[in-house]
Amino acid sequence: MTIQAELDRARKYERQGRAELAATAYSRIAGALEARADWAAATAVRARHARALLDAGRTEEALRVLAGADRAAAGLAPHETGVRAVLDGQAAHVLAGAGRAGEARARALAAMGGFRAAGDHGRADRAALLAARLAVKELGHRAAVPALRELLASVGPDGDAHRRVAALLAEAERRPDRDHDVLVTDPDTAAWGRLAAALAVGAHLAVSNGAAWNLLDGRDEDPGEVRERLAASWDVTGEAGWREQIDLLLGAGNSDPAVQAVLDRRAGGADEYAWQEAIAVWCGEKGLSAETTTALIGLSTRILRYEARFRKDGLLAPGERVSSVFGYDFGRAVNMARWGLNAGYCDTETATECVLRAGRLAHRFYGSWAEFSAGYTLGRMLRFDDGEFGEWYDRSLIAHRVLTDDPGSPWRMLAWG
Structure with missing residues (x-):
């Protein structure tokens, strides 16, 4: 088989997502080229070898191969700008995957310049798009605005790269200058x-924390900080504790069961007094004390106060009520799955299974994103706000409005259920 045929097969493996096979193929091809002393071609293939290793999850090995390719590139002739551009482009991906966004951005910019000098404007624009994404990752949205403007000016005005860099710039320019309560x-x-x-x-909690809602692995958050948060807020310090908490959340068992018991006593058109009477009858049937009965009736009054405020602030439509607070547990289950994967307490398959299950449960108990949001928020308020309508309420309301009003919100783009 010719070198070109082997390269075609390696690229096919890449397109199919078969990274291990691609890495093996590129390694073999690079070795053959090095044996022929074809250093320019070998360097370009080693760069692709490093990228395939990264895609296969072998990050440290990818970095070693990349370092070797960089050493080899030092001996290339000055006119080999295209080879250097290929190396820089692949290096940007490898370094980004290793969490070295600043170095990755520098290599993406070098690739852009190299491809531009070689007359390959398509690949130059793709490198510019990568540099734009890395600028946001390294600097944050607001701080990346100058770099994004410069990159936008460098790409062709009619291509996909221009459109996508422009979208990144628009997102950065409209982003509030804060790292929380943002989509x-x-x-x-x-x-x-x-x-x-x-x-x-x-997404409620992702917005509050300023984390990417669509990342399963939560790689935009520091694993050490995630582990500290889990230990401090959830008493989770390892796999067993994480498993216990995720099971409780998926079983709607983390919140006070009294809340749902009270909500379940409210019939379709029952007014406040009929609801309280139903609670009293139920308590009598269960043999609960007068003190407990009074507390549960008081809880119904708190719920009514929150619902009235929800209607005023747009969390509920006129005449609507909250039927379940299980959404508070299901929403947190999604984030617990993400945190567990980020912290190393579960694998990707387990985290995915937990997230999908939380989604199915939410869809079973609610009929829309708005219904879910109201249930989630009521559960959170009864847990932390204690009727004060303070910071807990204000931030939950912000998250609700961001998710229901922002055109880029998943709640605006994804159908419920």
Whole structure:
């Protein structure tokens, strides 16, 4: 088989997502080219070898291969700008995958310049788009605006790269100058499909934390900080504790069961007094004390206060009520799955299964994103706000409005159920 035929097969493996086979093929081809002393071609293939290793999850090995390719490139003739551009482009992907966004952006910019000098404007524009994404990742949206403007001016005005860099710039310019209470969508991850729809069930908390709602692995958050948060807020320090919490959330068992018990006593058209009477009758049937009965009736009064405020602020439409607070647990289950994967307490398959299950449960209990949001928010308020309508309420309302009003919100783009 010729070198070209082997290269074609390796690229086919890449397109099929068979990274291990692609890495093996590129390694073999690079070795053959090195044996012929064809250093320019070998360097370009080693760059692709490094990228395939990264895609196969072998990051450290990818970095070693990349370092070797960089050393080999130092001896290339000055006119080999195209080879250097290929190396820089692949290096940008490898370094980004290794979490070295600043170095990756520098290599993407070098690739853009190299391809432009070689007259390959299509690949130059693609490198510019990669540099734009890396600028956002490295600097944050607001700080990346100058770099994005410069990159936009460097790409052809009619191509896909120009449109996508322009979209990144528009997103950065409209983004509030804060790192919380904002909608973040990772541009390199699908924002549609079954998994995305389930991840969107966790978007309330993602917006509050300024995290990308559509990232399963939560790689935009530092794993060490995630582990600290899990330990401090959830008493989760390992796989067993994580499993216990995710099971509780998926079983709607993390919140106070009294809330749902009270909601379940409210008949379709029951007014406040009929509802309280139904609660009292139920308590009598269960043999509950007078003190408990009074507390549960008081809980119904708190719920009515929140619902009235929800209608005033647009969380509920006129005449609507909350039927379930299970959504609060399901929404947190999505984030617990993401945090568990990020912290190393579960694998991708387990996290995916948990997220999809949380999505199915939310769709079973609610009929729309708005219904889900109201249930989620009521559950959160009864847990933390204690009727104060303070910061907990204000931030939950912000998240609701972002998710229901922002044109880029998954709740605007993805159908419920």
